[in-house]
Amino acid sequence: MRARWILGLLPLLTITPTQAMDKHEPAFSKVLLDRLEARDLDIGTQFAWDLSAWYGGDIDKLYFATEGDYLTGAGEDNGTERAETRIAWSRAFAPFWDWQLGARRDWKPDHPNRDWGSIGVQGLAPYRFEMDATLFIGEAGLSQLRLAAEYELLFTQRLILTPRLEANAYGKEDTRNGIGTGLTTLEGGLRLRYEIRRRFAPYIGVNWERQYGDTADFSRAAGEDIQTTSLVAGIRAWY
Amino acid sequence: MQRKSQLVVPRRRFVQGLALGAAGLGLMPRTLLARQGHSGAATLHGDTFHLTLGGADVNITGKSLPATTINGSLPGPTLRWREGDTVTLKVTNLLPETSSIHWHGILLPFQMDGVPGLSYDGIAPGQTFTYRFPVRQSGSYWYHSHSGFQEQTGIYGAIVIDPKTVDPHPVDRDEVVVLSDWSDASPEHIFATLKKQSDYYNFHERTLADTWHDMREKGLVQTLKDRHMWNTMRMSQSDIADVTGYTYTYLMNGRSPADNWTLQFHPGERIRLRFINASAMTFFDIRIPGLDMTVVAMDGQPVTPVSFHECRLGVAETLDVIVEPRGDRAYTLFAQSIDRSGFVRGTLTPDPALQADVPAMDKPPLLTARDMGMDMSTMKMDGMDMGKMNNMDEHMAGMDHKGGMSMSAMDNMDEHQDGMTAMAMPHKRQSHTMHMDSDKRGAPFAEDPHNPDLPARQSATEHAASEHGPGVDMRAMMPQPMLDDPGPGLRDRQWKVLTYADVETAGGPPDSSHADRDIVLHLTGNMERYMWSFNGIKFADSVPLQLHHGERVRITLVNDTMMTHPIHLHGMWSDLELGDGKLLRKHTVTVKPGEKVSYLVRADAPGRWAYHCHLLYHMQAGMFREVRVIDGEENA
Numbered sequence: 001m002r003a004r005w006i007l008g009l010l011p012l013l014t015i016t017p018t019q020a021m022d023k024h025e026p027a028f029s030k031v032l033l034d035r036l037e038a039r040d041l042d043i044g045t046q047f048a049w050d051l052s053a054w055y056g057g058d059i060d061k062l063y064f065a066t067e068g069d070y071l072t073g074a075g076e077d078n079g080t081e082r083a084e085t086r087i088a089w090s091r092a093f094a095p096f097w098d099w100q101l102g103a104r105r106d107w108k109p110d111h112p113n114r115d116w117g118s119i120g121v122q123g124l125a126p127y128r129f130e131m132d133a134t135l136f137i138g139e140a141g142l143s144q145l146r147l148a149a150e151y152e153l154l155f156t157q158r159l160i161l162t163p164r165l166e167a168n169a170y171g172k173e174d175t176r177n178g179i180g181t182g183l184t185t186l187e188g189g190l191r192l193r194y195e196i197r198r199r200f201a202p203y204i205g206v207n208w209e210r211q212y213g214d215t216a217d218f219s220r221a222a223g224e225d226i227q228t229t230s231l232v233a234g235i236r237a238w239y
Numbered sequence: 240m241q242r243k244s245q246l247v248v249p250r251r252r253f254v255q256g257l258a259l260g261a262a263g264l265g266l267m268p269r270t271l272l273a274r275q276g277h278s279g280a281a282t283l284h285g286d287t288f289h290l291t292l293g294g295a296d297v298n299i300t301g302k303s304l305p306a307t308t309i310n311g312s313l314p315g316p317t318l319r320w321r322e323g324d325t326v327t328l329k330v331t332n333l334l335p336e337t338s339s340i341h342w343h344g345i346l347l348p349f350q351m352d353g354v355p356g357l358s359y360d361g362i363a364p365g366q367t368f369t370y371r372f373p374v375r376q377s378g379s380y381w382y383h384s385h386s387g388f389q390e391q392t393g394i395y396g397a398i399v400i401d402p403k404t405v406d407p408h409p410v411d412r413d414e415v416v417v418l419s420d421w422s423d424a425s426p427e428h429i430f431a432t433l434k435k436q437s438d439y440y441n442f443h444e445r446t447l448a449d450t451w452h453d454m455r456e457k458g459l460v461q462t463l464k465d466r467h468m469w470n471t472m473r474m475s476q477s478d479i480a481d482v483t484g485y486t487y488t489y490l491m492n493g494r495s496p497a498d499n500w501t502l503q504f505h506p507g508e509r510i511r512l513r514f515i516n517a518s519a520m521t522f523f524d525i526r527i528p529g530l531d532m533t534v535v536a537m538d539g540q541p542v543t544p545v546s547f548h549e550c551r552l553g554v555a556e557t558l559d560v561i562v563e564p565r566g567d568r569a570y571t572l573f574a575q576s577i578d579r580s581g582f583v584r585g586t587l588t589p590d591p592a593l594q595a596d597v598p599a600m601d602k603p604p605l606l607t608a609r610d611m612g613m614d615m616s617t618m619k620m621d622g623m624d625m626g627k628m629n630n631m632d633e634h635m636a637g638m639d640h641k642g643g644m645s646m647s648a649m650d651n652m653d654e655h656q657d658g659m660t661a662m663a664m665p666h667k668r669q670s671h672t673m674h675m676d677s678d679k680r681g682a683p684f685a686e687d688p689h690n691p692d693l694p695a696r697q698s699a700t701e702h703a704a705s706e707h708g709p710g711v712d713m714r715a716m717m718p719q720p721m722l723d724d725p726g727p728g729l730r731d732r733q734w735k736v737l738t739y740a741d742v743e744t745a746g747g748p749p750d751s752s753h754a755d756r757d758i759v760l761h762l763t764g765n766m767e768r769y770m771w772s773f774n775g776i777k778f779a780d781s782v783p784l785q786l787h788h789g790e791r792v793r794i795t796l797v798n799d800t801m802m803t804h805p806i807h808l809h810g811m812w813s814d815l816e817l818g819d820g821k822l823l824r825k826h827t828v829t830v831k832p833g834e835k836v837s838y839l840v841r842a843d844a845p846g847r848w849a850y851h852c853h854l855l856y857h858m859q860a861g862m863f864r865e866v867r868v869i870d871g872e873e874n875a
């Protein structure tokens with residue numbers, strides 16, 4: 001049912017070529033599955049996804065993103081560990097930068113959902129660092145700052161190494177979700193992909209994640225690791 | 240002397256070509272060469288023509304794919320007109336979408352120009368439109384669709400107009416060589432892909448291995464310095480072509496490299512080759528190893544003959560050359576794309592059994608600071624030590640000073656000594672304006688109420704407010720006249736490369752009156768977002784540029800991008816200013832990165848005209864203006 005609804009939307013997303021030199025501006029869309037990967041953890045295999053999409057013209061775009069983890073293994077914690085979706089209006093304000101105004105919902109099993117309003121900046125910094133800095137304002141005075149940076153290092157035209165770093169910080173603790181104030185997590189990744197096609201690239205890499213401050217304490221108290229390092233394998237694809 | 244070389248084709252293209260070669264006559268000697276006009280397309284003579292636009296499957300790469308064709312062929316038939324005739328062209332559209340035919344470079348009433356939305360509504364499916372106009376010129380031209388992306392999928396063909404008077408260059412054989420680019424992917428798909436990832440087709444990006452190589456060659460510090468500008472500007476030094484041989488198969492008269500278009504000649508013949516670049520996106524560097532060419536016309540207009548070995552032909556430009564091949568050997572007609580991602584070749588031979596070696600493609604060129612309009616070290620200036628400015632690059636990166644410097648007429652700088660002291664050393668925040676244009680009357684680029692799109696400028700190179708915004712990723716700091724510069728990839732040739740500076744319109748300036756008015760347009764864009772515009776304003780946001788009927792205007796183009804753009808004004812000539820009052824009459828003017836050029840236009844054709852970059856996807860992205868030539872002071 002839902003699939004049919006999505007298929008029904010597809011024609012709207014295809015571009016219409018300009019037949020005459022009129023001033024009609026076509027809209028475009030891109031769906032980027034940046035990471036769909038399996039992570040080798042002690043407690044099982046974790047699958048993680050990170051997908052973003054946009055639809056629009058040169059200046060204004062509708063932006064959508066979702067990311068999350070899903071665990072399979074021998075333990076009893078199988079299933080989706082966490083997921084979030086973001087929707088935003090993205091507007092180009094400088095040659096390499098867009099600002100984004102939107103909303104986000106976090107979902108975690110057995111925990112309350114969290115809804116946020118977001119304001120962020122996305123773009124390409126000098127030396128071609130891809131940057132994403134977003135401030136989320138949540139219910140009950142919650143706030144979160146997320147900074148992410150990524151770089152593409154070309155070994156060849158198709159073999160590309162991508163270091164990635166993400167930092168999260170909270171302005172107010174969210175004890176029910178096990179999150180303290182200040183720097184909560186740092187995540188680093190190193191992924192080596194081979195672009196069989198520009199649009200399709202398998203990759204291997206390592207992912208490292210660590211919690212800090214009260215957040216780490218909450219995890220320790222719950223008997224969870226505060227740091228994980230895992231080998232990953234996955235695919236990157238876009239359309 | 241023939242250079243020893245071998246056929247080196249990147250494997251994928253070789254496979255493509257082989258598939259076609261096996262399917263067609265390909266690498267076999269061709270036997271159909273005796274007849275005239277064997278370009279693959281028919282030649283139609285007379286004053287009444289019937290053209291049918293339709294769909295047909297073509298097989299260029301081994302796959303049969305739908306194309307748009309004219310009278311069932313790709314390219315369409317060559318039209319042979321006579322100067323002085325009134326031609327009637329009945330064009331029937333059998334495509335399922337609106338179509339059109341534009342007669343490129345032809346002087347005609349604007350209603351006959353074939354641009355949907357400006358000249359007329361286009362030709363609806365199933366309809367026939369009758370074009371009728373007197374032919375007021377002679378030479379090599381072409382025609383193509385001006386609707387959507389049909390030009391990419393096959394709606395183009397050659398026009399040859401025989402002069403009313405005696406041909407100044409009588410020849411024994413007269414051949415059209417139409418160069419074009421074909422993709423198995425649909426143009427809509429290519430355009431959408433560029434919008435999503437603009438470097439998608441560039442497989443010449445700088446890699447870690449290049450960095451390592453540079454470090455060994457130049458040292459770490461120099462390598463980092465060299466890369467600094469590109470890294471801070473977020474530009475690619477190898478961004479020479481947007482759409483490349485990765486998806487394109489290059490064609491000569493509709494034939495792929497493996498299919499080897501062949502021209503058979505008789506020993507001792509004098510041959511005119513009419514090169515027409517009918518590509519959607521590809522600049523070609525053309526040469527015939529072992530054979531000198533003599534240019535006799537550009538864009539259909541006779542020029543002072545000059546002998547040369549290689550020439551870069553911009554999209555939509557035409558070039559007539561005379562060759563006199565020896566009768567005992569074959570020659571390869573070699574045209575490689577500007578970024579060296581592919582080539583097309585053909586053969587000139589007295590004997591179908593003979594073929595010549597096909598040269599290897601060059602290394603892909605890299606852009607330099609000079610191409611970004613940021614380097615002064617190469618300027619020709621007597622009495623000044625420009626070498627001292629070599630370290631300017633580091634100051635220029637990211638510099639965004641007001642004012643700007645107009646370096647036009649640099650060759651006769653002596654007349655402008657007053658400007659020299661100011662140039663002695665650039666400062667990081669340069670606020671003074673150095674205007675060295677020959678036209679010194681007050682502010683030459685004043686505000687024009689009829690043209691709100693045109694900001695007042697103190698100098699042609701000053702950047703207007705509209706050139707700052709999301710759609711513009713760079714502004715050339717010191718654009719220079721570069722007419723004698725063959726451009727990236729052709730600067731180190733051991734042989735003569737033809738440039739605009741080598742020729743002028745035969746018989747002297749066709750119109751030597753001064754400009755009544757100056758118009759400045761900056762070619763602007765954002766490669767990352769794949770946005771293209773004039774003065775930072777894309778077509779969708781623009782108002783028509785108004786010219787007054789009969790006036791003579793000087794249009795100065797400043798290239799603020801890293802791409803080479805072929806700029807085409809419909810309906811009126813662009814008389815390129817070569818200096819010393821010399822003019823080169825053209826319909827399409829190629830502007831290199833970092834270059835500033837000017838040309839004079841006599842607004843003698845009232846109506847609504849198109850003015851645009853002839854790179855198809857740049858035009859579609861917004862590097863397009865309507866030009867209105869109006870009578871009196873009315874606001875049309």
